[in-house]
Amino acid sequence: MRTTLKRGIGRVTGSNGNGHSALPPAFGPIVRYRQPDRPRRTAAATALRWLGWLALALAVVGAGIGGGAYLYFHETLVAITPHDTPTRIATKELTAIADPSKPAIALIAGYDHRAGMGTSSYAGSNSDTLMLVRADPANDTLSLLSFPRDLWVNIYCHGNTIYTQSRINSAWQLCGANGPSAVLDTIEHLTGLKINYLITLDFHAFKQIVNRLHGVYINVDRRYYIPLHTGTSAIDLHPGYQKLSGGAALSYVRFRHYDSDIYRTGRQQLFLEALKSRLRQTFSVFDVPKLIGALKGNLVIGRGGGGSVGIGELESYGKLLEHLPPGHLFRNAIPLQDFQQVVTSAGADVETAPQSAIDAAVRGFRHPDVAAGRRATDQLFGIKPHRPKKPKLKPPKISVLVLNAATTPGLAANTTYLLAQRGFQTKQLPSTIAANAPAVTKDSVVYYDPVQPDAKAAAQELASALGPHTRVAPMTQAIAGYAQQAGNPLVVAAVGTRFPGTLASPPKPEKLPPKQPPDVSDGLPVTLRALQQVKRRVPFPVMAPHKVASGAQLSTEEGVRVFKPILNHRTLCLTFAMPNGIEYWQIQETNWNSAPILQNPTQQITYHGRHLDLYTTGGQIQMVVLRLKNSSYWVTNTILNELSNSTMLAIAKSLAPIRK
Numbered sequence: 069m070r071t072t073l074k075r076g077i078g079r080v081t082g083s084n085g086n087g088h089s090a091l092p093p094a095f096g097p098i099v100r101y102r103q104p105d106r107p108r109r110t111a112a113a114t115a116l117r118w119l120g121w122l123a124l125a126l127a128v129v130g131a132g133i134g135g136g137a138y139l140y141f142h143e144t145l146v147a148i149t150p151h152d153t154p155t156r157i158a159t160k161e162l163t164a165i166a167d168p169s170k171p172a173i174a175l176i177a178g179y180d181h182r183a184g185m186g187t188s189s190y191a192g193s194n195s196d197t198l199m200l201v202r203a204d205p206a207n208d209t210l211s212l213l214s215f216p217r218d219l220w221v222n223i224y225c226h227g228n229t230i231y232t233q234s235r236i237n238s239a240w241q242l243c244g245a246n247g248p249s250a251v252l253d254t255i256e257h258l259t260g261l262k263i264n265y266l267i268t269l270d271f272h273a274f275k276q277i278v279n280r281l282h283g284v285y286i287n288v289d290r291r292y293y294i295p296l297h298t299g300t301s302a303i304d305l306h307p308g309y310q311k312l313s314g315g316a317a318l319s320y321v322r323f324r325h326y327d328s329d330i331y332r333t334g335r336q337q338l339f340l341e342a343l344k345s346r347l348r349q350t351f352s353v354f355d356v357p358k359l360i361g362a363l364k365g366n367l368v369i370g371r372g373g374g375g376s377v378g379i380g381e382l383e384s385y386g387k388l389l390e391h392l393p394p395g396h397l398f399r400n401a402i403p404l405q406d407f408q409q410v411v412t413s414a415g416a417d418v419e420t421a422p423q424s425a426i427d428a429a430v431r432g433f434r435h436p437d438v439a440a441g442r443r444a445t446d447q448l449f450g451i452k453p454h455r456p457k458k459p460k461l462k463p464p465k466i467s468v469l470v471l472n473a474a475t476t477p478g479l480a481a482n483t484t485y486l487l488a489q490r491g492f493q494t495k496q497l498p499s500t501i502a503a504n505a506p507a508v509t510k511d512s513v514v515y516y517d518p519v520q521p522d523a524k525a526a527a528q529e530l531a532s533a534l535g536p537h538t539r540v541a542p543m544t545q546a547i548a549g550y551a552q553q554a555g556n557p558l559v560v561a562a563v564g565t566r567f568p569g570t571l572a573s574p575p576k577p578e579k580l581p582p583k584q585p586p587d588v589s590d591g592l593p594v595t596l597r598a599l600q601q602v603k604r605r606v607p608f609p610v611m612a613p614h615k616v617a618s619g620a621q622l623s624t625e626e627g628v629r630v631f632k633p634i635l636n637h638r639t640l641c642l643t644f645a646m647p648n649g650i651e652y653w654q655i656q657e658t659n660w661n662s663a664p665i666l667q668n669p670t671q672q673i674t675y676h677g678r679h680l681d682l683y684t685t686g687g688q689i690q691m692v693v694l695r696l697k698n699s700s701y702w703v704t705n706t707i708l709n710e711l712s713n714s715t716m717l718a719i720a721k722s723l724a725p726i727r728k
Contacts, residue, residue: 175267292320511566586715623644681695
């Protein structure tokens with residue numbers, strides 16, 4: 069195969085981009101200038117001079133503080149690098165990430181270390197939590213995939229050899245000192261995924277994280293109560309959206325006594341979503357070292373390739389958390405209906421699931437569909453799906469020169485080849501000129517020649533092919549110089565460091581299931597009397613649902629609760645139990661309109677004259693919020709989002725003020 073498309077060596081030569089060294093100007097004659105007589109300073113000039121010196125002093129001090137912060141930051145990250153032998157061995161099995169702008173997968177393993185069970189911190193421990201997190205800075209998505217601790221799987225203690233079959237969480241202690249490696253091997257064999265980071269933490273670290281944040285706001289879906297000294301972990305939580313301390317939050321995410329471990333994984337994912345919201349709300353990057361520093365010995369982060377996590381990595385993934393768009397956090401799990409409870413030969417109750425169901429959950433985890441929520445709600449409201457307009461210019465009519473604005477050698481040549489395969493009319497620079505952009509940039513930029521007809525349309529079409537983090541701009545003088553050398557193409561594409569190296573080819577969206585009618589029944593007989601008894605205890609109009617999910621009744625354990633979530637605000641919480649006694653959903657009415665959970669709705673619509681905020685994950689509605697001037701009314705789905713979208717909307721639509 070000819071390689072003429074790969075002419076040029078990209079950004080691998082000298083800093084001037086053409087393969088030759090850049091020389092300073094020749095040393096010339098010296099001309100001495102004599103300073104004229106100094107004028108006498110005015111008071112204003114003297115003040116300005118001292119202000120200038122003060123600014124310089126502050127700049128120097130600021131630089132010193134910045135350098136000290138950098139060193140402290142670096143030392144803190146080193147402190148949470150694996151130091152014990154089992155985790156260091158496991159780190160060698162992780163897959164290295166060359167560029168933190170690319171997708172990365174982390175395995176979070178929370179273990180229930182018990183004091184006095186050996187010298188190893190893992191002796192006698194089980195991995196109480198196993199959750200995969202996939203961060204994709206290029207597409208601004210964060211995906212979660214959890215596994216029930218009682219899932220019956222093949223356990224791999226040493227590489228590709230099946231050690232035994234057991235609960236997935238038992239790999240931690242079945243394989244002895246090889247526990248962390250065994251967890252990695254078991255998860256990778258189960259999912260086919262390559263893991264880049266291993267994050268381990270014990271219960272003490274979990275509580276420290278929450279307490280350092282001064283608590284985390286979580287919507288508790290029901291009354292949880294187990295008294296002390298019963299042989300089971302105690303818990304005492306009331307329903308409703310509230311702030312939980314570290315100990316209370318740990319009790320919540322560990323609970324599984326009245327439902328199952330499948331619901332516990334749902335609680336863990338909801339907690340992680342609440343934690344992300346809390347970090348965005350109250351935390352800054354300068355607080356990270358303090359938080360991590362307090363977790364030394366209880367939190368360990370291993371990375372592929374070894375060494376400590378770099379500041380660049382932390383910055384990339386931290387910015388993703390900080391600026392994650394609404395609806396771009398995806399909760400994935402094996403569907404509840406695909407689990408089967410079985411009893412082992414030893415008499416233990418465990419959960420099994422077909423490999424096809426696991427593979428489907430992994431596909432959703434790897435390929436989050438950011439348009440799924442919009443398509444699902446459009447279907448719900450009868451909005452015709454948006455069909456993208458056909459491009460004004462087809463690829464063969466778009467001439468393009470590609471420049472390397474990243475640090476990856478040969479990126480311009482490789483991208484040129486991919487565009488030619490897609491049908492674009494690619495152009496080349498003379499062999500004496502390297503295809504390097506004037507500067508390294510994070511985002512890609514497609515420059516168009518405003519003089520040529522259709523150039524801007526061509527740039528927009530090419531930008532869609534290059535994918536996210538690509539913008540369109542008119543040619544600069546420097547870029548125009550490259551274009552002239554390549555025969556004046558319509559556009560010049562400078563591919564930046566966030567370009568993944570592949571062209572965007574969005575998969576066809578999965579076909580939505582047919583719209584189902586809402587599964588509801590009359591709500592007034594269920595709620596009206598209870599609401600009339602408490603309406604005077606809240607300073608806002610009380611709404612009654614005229615429709616509730618079929619078979620739902622107010623919970624016998626605090627089905628109606630009025631409480632103060634924060635100072636000077638009140639919330640009325642209705643908790644509904646479904647007939648199976650496991651699933652619970654809620655309606656909350658409050659004058660706390662600035663609650664953190666209400667920030668960043670996925671979609672805002674006006675429906676029958678009412679303003680509704682929708683909060684979705686994937687194509688499922690987690691919450692519908694009706695907003696009035698001084699109050700808001702929330703319909704919150706079950707932990708596993710078991711109420712259909714049409715049912716959620718029907719309940720929210722039926723809310724009406726109680727008649728006097």
